[in-house]
Amino acid sequence: MSDARTDIYATRAAQIFPRLSDDDIARLCRFGEPRSYRAGEYIVRTGETGPGLMLIMSGQVEVTRSEGGExxxxxxxxxxxxxxxxxxxxxxxxxxxxxxxxxxxxxxxAPDRLRALLIAEADLGERMMRALILRRVGLIEAGAGPIIVGDEANADVLRLVNFLRRNGHPYQQLNPGEDSCAQTLVERFNVSEDELPIVLCPSGQLLRNPTESQLGRCVGLVGPVDGNKLYDVVVIGAGPAGLATSVYAASEGLSVLAVDCRSFGGQAGASARIENYLGFPTGISGMALMGRAFSQAQKFGVEVLIPDEAVKLECGNDPCHLQLATGERARARAVVIATGARYRRLGVAGLEEFEGTSVHYWASPLEADLCADQDVALVGGGNSAGQATVFLASRARRVTLIARRPLEETMSQYLIERISAQPNIDVVIGCEISALEGANGVLDSVAWRDRGSGSVTERPVRYLFSFIGAEPNTDWLEASGLKLDARKFVLTGEDVADNRLPLETSRSGVFAVGDVRACSVKRVAAAVGDGAQVVASIHAYLAKQREQEAQEAPIRVTVPA
Known part of the structure; x- marks a missing residue:
C-alpha cells in the first residue's frame, strides 16, 4: 500500500476496494457497456466527467490523486x-x-444504470454503495479536490471551507504565509491581498474569492437545468424535510428535482450531535445523518441543484415554473416548499464587522478547531444551543452560555444535565447581548445586560456563537400568492381551506413541509415525518390531475368508410 493512504484506507480496505466474484461480475455486466483501453491511456482525469462506474474485466488500472504537485x-x-x-x-x-x-x-x-443496479441487486448494491461512500470519506481525509489558498482565519476562507464541508466535498486549504506551494500560486497568478482567497479547481480553473455558486459550478457540484423536462415534483430546500420528501418520492417512482441555495442538511446539518433522534441511541452528528439522507436521494435518482437559489414560483393551470437566480427555469407538476428558516441575527451594533470571523451561526469541527483553548460565548436556549455548547466545551477553554429564559423552559433535560456536568461551562440566565468590542473582525470582548436589573457584564471573549432561533425563509414567495400567517410561515391544509390535501398550501399542487410550515414542530424527526407524509398527498394530487386530463381529452370517433 502507498504511503498516501489515509487511516480509513488502511483499516477498511476490504470494504473500500472489494473484489467481486465471477457471479457478481456477470450480474453487473447486464447494466453496462464494454470498453477497451490501451496501456498508458487515461480512462479519466481529475475534473473530467467520465463514463461512470467502471468494472475491470482484465488488466490493471492505477488510481492516483494530486498532493503538493505530485x-x-x-x-x-x-x-x-x-x-x-x-x-x-x-x-x-x-x-x-x-x-x-x-x-x-x-x-x-452510466449513472442512471448504476442507480438501477443499486436498487435491483440489493445485496450487491449494498456492498457497492458502502464502498462508494467510504471512498468519498477517504478522499475527504486525504484532502483531494479544489485547493483553497488563504489564511484559515479569513472570513471568506471559512465561508468556502464550510460550503464544501457541508456538501461533503473534499478540499485542501493552504495558508500562503506558512506553505511555500501556496505562496508560489499567489505569486504565479499575481494575486493581490483583496483577491484572496483563491481556489484552484480540479479542472485547472482559478477563481479569485468566488461565491459559493461559482465554486459549486467550478467543482461540478451543479450543472445546467433542462428547461424542457417536466418533473413530477420539484423540492425547494434540502434540509431534513426536503431530503425526506426527495427520498420517499423518488423511491416511489416520481421524477424529482431538489434545489438548495447553499448545502444539503439545513440547520440540522450544523448540529454537532443529535441524541434524541429515533434509532440512534448513541447519537449522530447532523452532518452524518444528513449525509446519509443525501446519498439515499442520489441512489434513488433525485436530480440535485446545490447551490442554486429559487427566486420566484409561478403556478397556474399549467405546470408550475420555478425561476432560479441563474435565470434558468424548472418545470414541475407539483412543488414542495421546504426552505426552512434562516438564522436570526443579534440586534447589536457593529455585528457585521465580526460575522464570519468571530461571530458564527453554527458550530462545526472547523469552528471548534478555531476555538481551541479560547474563551467563547454562546447565546440561545434551545436544543441547538445546548448541543453546540457541549460540543464547543470539549475544545474551548471556557464557554459562557447566555439565555433569556431558564433552560428548563426551552431545552431538553438530557442537554441541561450534560451542561451542568461540564466544569468549563458557565450558564447566565435572564440576559441578552448588548455590545461587541474588537477591531478588524477580531472580537476582544462581549457585554451582556441583565433584562431585570439592567446591569451590564463584560468578559473577554474571542468567539461568539448565536443560536437565538430562526425566521421563515419565505420572502421570495411574496409574488406567489401563497397564504402566510402573521409570522410569515406558510399555511397549509385545513388552515387554508376544507378541501385542501394534508400539507397543501393555498395554491393547488404546491405543498409546504418542515420548519417553513405554520404550526410545525421544529424538530428533525417532525421534518422527516412531514417529508414522508407529503408524498402521499402528492400522489393524490397527481392522480386527480390525470383523471381531470382524461375527462378533458377530446373523444375520437371512428366513422366507417
Whole structure:
C-alpha cells in the first residue's frame, strides 16, 4: 500500500476496494457497456466527467490523486474491482486520475444504470454503495479536490471551507504565509491581498474569492437545468424535510428535482450531535445523518441543484415554473416548499464587522478547531444551543452560555444535565447581548445586560456563537400568492381551506413541509415525518390531475368508410 493512504484506507480496505466474484461480475455486466483501453491511456482525469462506474474485466488500472504537485497512488484495480465513488451516482466530475497500466477490458456503467443496479441487486448494491461512500470519506481525509489558498482565519476562507464541508466535498486549504506551494500560486497568478482567497479547481480553473455558486459550478457540484423536462415534483430546500420528501418520492417512482441555495442538511446539518433522534441511541452528528439522507436521494435518482437559489414560483393551470437566480427555469407538476428558516441575527451594533470571523451561526469541527483553548460565548436556549455548547466545551477553554429564559423552559433535560456536568461551562440566565468590542473582525470582548436589573457584564471573549432561533425563509414567495400567517410561515391544509390535501398550501399542487410550515414542530424527526407524509398527498394530487386530463381529452370517433 502507498504511503498516501489515509487511516480509513488502511483499516477498511476490504470494504473500500472489494473484489467481486465471477457471479457478481456477470450480474453487473447486464447494466453496462464494454470498453477497451490501451496501456498508458487515461480512462479519466481529475475534473473530467467520465463514463461512470467502471468494472475491470482484465488488466490493471492505477488510481492516483494530486498532493503538493505530485501524484500519490491510492490503489491499483484489477479484475473484479470497480472504479468510482459517490460522484458517479450523479455523473459529476472525477476527483482522481485513472490510468491503464496494461491493456484493459472494462464495463462502463452510466449513472442512471448504476442507480438501477443499486436498487435491483440489493445485496450487491449494498456492498457497492458502502464502498462508494467510504471512498468519498477517504478522499475527504486525504484532502483531494479544489485547493483553497488563504489564511484559515479569513472570513471568506471559512465561508468556502464550510460550503464544501457541508456538501461533503473534499478540499485542501493552504495558508500562503506558512506553505511555500501556496505562496508560489499567489505569486504565479499575481494575486493581490483583496483577491484572496483563491481556489484552484480540479479542472485547472482559478477563481479569485468566488461565491459559493461559482465554486459549486467550478467543482461540478451543479450543472445546467433542462428547461424542457417536466418533473413530477420539484423540492425547494434540502434540509431534513426536503431530503425526506426527495427520498420517499423518488423511491416511489416520481421524477424529482431538489434545489438548495447553499448545502444539503439545513440547520440540522450544523448540529454537532443529535441524541434524541429515533434509532440512534448513541447519537449522530447532523452532518452524518444528513449525509446519509443525501446519498439515499442520489441512489434513488433525485436530480440535485446545490447551490442554486429559487427566486420566484409561478403556478397556474399549467405546470408550475420555478425561476432560479441563474435565470434558468424548472418545470414541475407539483412543488414542495421546504426552505426552512434562516438564522436570526443579534440586534447589536457593529455585528457585521465580526460575522464570519468571530461571530458564527453554527458550530462545526472547523469552528471548534478555531476555538481551541479560547474563551467563547454562546447565546440561545434551545436544543441547538445546548448541543453546540457541549460540543464547543470539549475544545474551548471556557464557554459562557447566555439565555433569556431558564433552560428548563426551552431545552431538553438530557442537554441541561450534560451542561451542568461540564466544569468549563458557565450558564447566565435572564440576559441578552448588548455590545461587541474588537477591531478588524477580531472580537476582544462581549457585554451582556441583565433584562431585570439592567446591569451590564463584560468578559473577554474571542468567539461568539448565536443560536437565538430562526425566521421563515419565505420572502421570495411574496409574488406567489401563497397564504402566510402573521409570522410569515406558510399555511397549509385545513388552515387554508376544507378541501385542501394534508400539507397543501393555498395554491393547488404546491405543498409546504418542515420548519417553513405554520404550526410545525421544529424538530428533525417532525421534518422527516412531514417529508414522508407529503408524498402521499402528492400522489393524490397527481392522480386527480390525470383523471381531470382524461375527462378533458377530446373523444375520437371512428366513422366507417
Amino acid at each position: 501524484r500519490k497512488q491510492i490503489v491499483v484495480h484489477e479484475r473484479g474491482n470497480f472504479m468510482g465513488e459517490l460522484a458517479q451516482l450523479s455523473g459529476r466530475p472525477y476527483l482522481v486520475d485513472e490510468q491503464a497500466l496494461t491493456d484493459v477490458e472494462a464495463v462502463a456503467i
